[in-house]
Amino acid sequence: MSPFRSIYQQDTTRQLVVGAALLVLTAFYSPVFVLSLAPVYGSTPSHIFHGYGVAIAGAAGWFAKDHIHRLSGRRAVYLLPVIAFWIPSFQSFLLHQSSSFGNPVGPVITEVLALYPLVLLSVACAGKLVQSGLDLSRHGEIAAEHVPLLTSYIVYSGGEYIAKAVIAKCLGTTFLFSRTGLQLLIAALYSAVIPSKILLLAIPSILFSFTSNVHLPLGRTTAALNSVIGEEGFTLVARQDSNTGYISVLDNLDDGFRVMRCDHSLLGGQWTKGRPNYTPPTVKDPIYAVFTMLEAVRLIEPEHVDANAKALVIGLGIGTTPGALISHGIDTTIVEIDPVVHKFAGQYFGLPSNHTAVIEDARSFVHRSSESTHPAQYDYIVHDVFTGGVEPIELFTYEFINSLSALLKDDGIIAINYAGDLALYPAALAVRTIQAVFPSCRLFREEAASEVGPDFTNMVIFCKKTPNSPIQFRDAVPADFLGSKFRATYLVPKHEMDPVRFESIEKGGRHVLHEKEAGRLHKYQDRGALEHWAIMRKVLPDAVWENW
Numbered sequence: 001m002s003p004f005r006s007i008y009q010q011d012t013t014r015q016l017v018v019g020a021a022l023l024v025l026t027a028f029y030s031p032v033f034v035l036s037l038a039p040v041y042g043s044t045p046s047h048i049f050h051g052y053g054v055a056i057a058g059a060a061g062w063f064a065k066d067h068i069h070r071l072s073g074r075r076a077v078y079l080l081p082v083i084a085f086w087i088p089s090f091q092s093f094l095l096h097q098s099s100s101f102g103n104p105v106g107p108v109i110t111e112v113l114a115l116y117p118l119v120l121l122s123v124a125c126a127g128k129l130v131q132s133g134l135d136l137s138r139h140g141e142i143a144a145e146h147v148p149l150l151t152s153y154i155v156y157s158g159g160e161y162i163a164k165a166v167i168a169k170c171l172g173t174t175f176l177f178s179r180t181g182l183q184l185l186i187a188a189l190y191s192a193v194i195p196s197k198i199l200l201l202a203i204p205s206i207l208f209s210f211t212s213n214v215h216l217p218l219g220r221t222t223a224a225l226n227s228v229i230g231e232e233g234f235t236l237v238a239r240q241d242s243n244t245g246y247i248s249v250l251d252n253l254d255d256g257f258r259v260m261r262c263d264h265s266l267l268g269g270q271w272t273k274g275r276p277n278y279t280p281p282t283v284k285d286p287i288y289a290v291f292t293m294l295e296a297v298r299l300i301e302p303e304h305v306d307a308n309a310k311a312l313v314i315g316l317g318i319g320t321t322p323g324a325l326i327s328h329g330i331d332t333t334i335v336e337i338d339p340v341v342h343k344f345a346g347q348y349f350g351l352p353s354n355h356t357a358v359i360e361d362a363r364s365f366v367h368r369s370s371e372s373t374h375p376a377q378y379d380y381i382v383h384d385v386f387t388g389g390v391e392p393i394e395l396f397t398y399e400f401i402n403s404l405s406a407l408l409k410d411d412g413i414i415a416i417n418y419a420g421d422l423a424l425y426p427a428a429l430a431v432r433t434i435q436a437v438f439p440s441c442r443l444f445r446e447e448a449a450s451e452v453g454p455d456f457t458n459m460v461i462f463c464k465k466t467p468n469s470p471i472q473f474r475d476a477v478p479a480d481f482l483g484s485k486f487r488a489t490y491l492v493p494k495h496e497m498d499p500v501r502f503e504s505i506e507k508g509g510r511h512v513l514h515e516k517e518a519g520r521l522h523k524y525q526d527r528g529a530l531e532h533w534a535i536m537r538k539v540l541p542d543a544v545w546e547n548w
Contacts, residue, residue: 012133019129020155021193022080026122027159029084029186030054031167033091033115036179036215037107039246039548040095042264044390044529045104050111057116058156061123062149065131068124077125078196083118084187085202085209088180090114092213099542103533104526127152172241172340179241180215214547225547232541237348239548242340244387246548249348250540257287260318260344262387264536264545267341268318270349271486281484283323284350289490290417290446290458291320296493297380297415298328299473299480300462304379304411306330312378312407314362314395315385316341319351325380326352327482333358333378335365362395370406377409383416390525390532391420393518396430400515401437408465414438416461421531423455425509426524431461431502433512438463442471444493454531460493 030050037046061068068076094101094110101109131148170177176185184206191199209216214225217239226235233254240247245263252258256273259266269287274280286292298306306329313322316336325332333356336342342359345351358365362385369375381404385395394400396418408414418430422445435441446458462471473492481487505511513521537545 014133015129016133018193019126019133019152022077022122022126022129022190023152023156024159024162025084025186025190025193026058026119026126027156028163028166029087029118029183030115030160031163032179032182032186033087033111034107035167035171035241036088036091036183037095037110038263039179039215040098040264040546041103041107042529042533043245043387044525045533046107048104048526049108053108053111053116054119057119058123061120062127062152064120065124065127068121069128076121077129077194078198080118080122080125081187081191081194081196081199082202083121084190085184085199086205087114087118087187088183088213088215089205089208091183092215095215096546098546099537103530123152123156130155168243171243175217177241178217179246180209180213181217184209184216228547229541229544232543234540234544238344240340240344242338244338244341247338247340247344248548249344250544258348259287259540260341260349262338262341264533265387266536266539267387268320268349270318270320279483281487282327282482283320283484285484285486286318286320288446288458289486290419290460291317291384292324292484292487292490293444293446293458293460293493294321294382294384294415294417295324295480295487296473296491297382297413297462298325298330299476299492300413300464301472301474302411303474309379310377311380311382312376313382313384314366314404315383316345316351317384318349319345320349321382321384322355323349323351324482325382326355330380332356333376335360335362337361363400366400366403366407370403375407377412378407379409379412381408381412381414383414386417386419390529391418391426391430393426393513393521393525394515396426396433396513397515397518398433398436398512401434405437405465410465412465414463416463418459418461419457420528421454421456422459424524424528425506426521426528427459428502428504428506429510429513429521431499432505434461434463435499436512438465439467440464440469440471441499443497443499445495445497448495456528456531456535459497462493 034046034050091110091114094114098106127148130152134148175181211220212224214221222236233252235251235253237249237251248261250259250261257269257271259269268291270284271287309330311325311330311332313332313334316334322332322334335358339359342357346353385392416434418427420427441461441463444460449455464471476492480491510517
């Protein structure tokens with residue numbers, strides 16, 4: 001018996017099991033592949049065309065299954081494990097061309113050349129096996145075609161659901177559950193389902209993956225990564241996959257700063273290079289002024305006594321703002337969805353340990369806290385969430401902002417950081433939503449407006465609950481600066497914005513954002529994420545992003 005014919009000559013139960021297994025493995029590979037695009041292209045741009053492309057490739061595979069089956073002499077199925085093992089190597093090469101491809105063209109090219117052939121061939125082979133296993137030809141042509149199609153769709157959808165649950169639970173726990181590690185693990189499962197001597201063709205790619213693929217977090221590959229980015233003056237300090245993205249810590253040895261990265265965005269950074277006669281501040285200086293601007297909640301009258309004050313910080317980043325609040329003696333609670341971000345902030349950025357950490361989705365925490373019988377009350381609330389090049393829209397809805405208001409004392413202050421293109425509709429919608437909850441606000445941008453290009457920047461909105469109570473900053477004193485000349489320059493906000501510019505509503509737009517309408521803003525998020533990607537490519541060299 002020819003080994004290439006064995007699967008199709010086995011009993012129908014075996015054919016169904018193999019066909020179902022191929023569909024499930026394909027369903028697993030799809031989200032893992034797009035996860036591997038995110039560190040180079042950003043999580044949002046990587047998803048823009050992914051769903052459409054996989055659907056088209058899958059449909060093409062189904063309708064071409066008879067032609068592929070006939071032309072290959074039933075041998076095509078044995079190529080699947082080989083293709084799966086070669087994808088990480090080929091993808092690594094394609095990702096290093098990202099600056100040439102651009103965004104969002106780059107993700108499309110990478111998927112067309114690396115992922116879609118696997119999807120097309122997997123669905124074609126699986127469809128033929130399911131069709132042969134069910135053997136409904138005697139029940140009519142419609143049943144013979146449509147029942148296998150429906151069965152395959154159900155199996156694939158179930159596999160996709162399971163894949164997302166497994167990835168959410170296991171991603172980052174070991175090197176095999178890293179993004180590239182998962183690709184190799186799925187390829188190994190392909191080879192277990194479809195064993196053959198052709199697998200020898202995958203050996204070169206396997207050797208490359210474990211010795212030279214810088215995207216696989218092993219000692220040898222990490223050394224190779226540092227060799228490449230070392231030419232740009234950078235070194236990798238730590239990295240780990242997590243629930244919000246690929247998290248890493250990088251040092252710039254030439255200019256003397258350290259940053260934390262999440263996919264294709266920076267969560268923050270601090271200066272590390274000392275100078276002659278330099279006295280380090282209590283909390284290290286950030287590389288972005290916005291984080292010290294957020295600390296200005298302490299300067300707004302009426303002033304609260306630090307020793308008795310309580311603060312709630314939504315979104316941690318590297319911990320600059322909460323670290324400063326803690327250093328001023330304020331009892332600080334930090335809500336951060338990503339445990340790796342919290343761990344790295346403490347290990348590599350000096351976040352003080354004397355705080356209350358809540359590792360949870362902010363919506364769950366805020367809803368539960370605001371609905372409790374005696375909700376905690378805070379003097380200060382800092383809302384600073386941004387990852388993957390976009391704002392999480394759900395945290396700018398009227399319902400969420402209103403729940404935050406319930407946790408703020410009557411004379412408390414809230415500071416909300418909005419990072420995005422201020423010329424786009426979501427920025428105006430966010431401002432109007434915040435003002436619908438808080439009657440007294442002032443808006444400041446991180447830096448002066450540029451007359452050319454997108455207006456992508458950080459905007460901090462300071463608000464009070466009390467109406468007819470204008471926002472007034474007291475004069476800063478040396479103690480407010482924590483020994484930092486950087487804070488002496490940037491602590492007090494300077495570039496105020498007139499909220500009138502955000503009052504107009506676009507045709508078909510809304511005055512405020514409600515939870516049920518958040519999904520309608522995804523097209524704006526796509527555009528903002530692409531703008532942010534271009535900005536990040538100017539902040540750090542291509543090699544740093546492409547080599548993770």
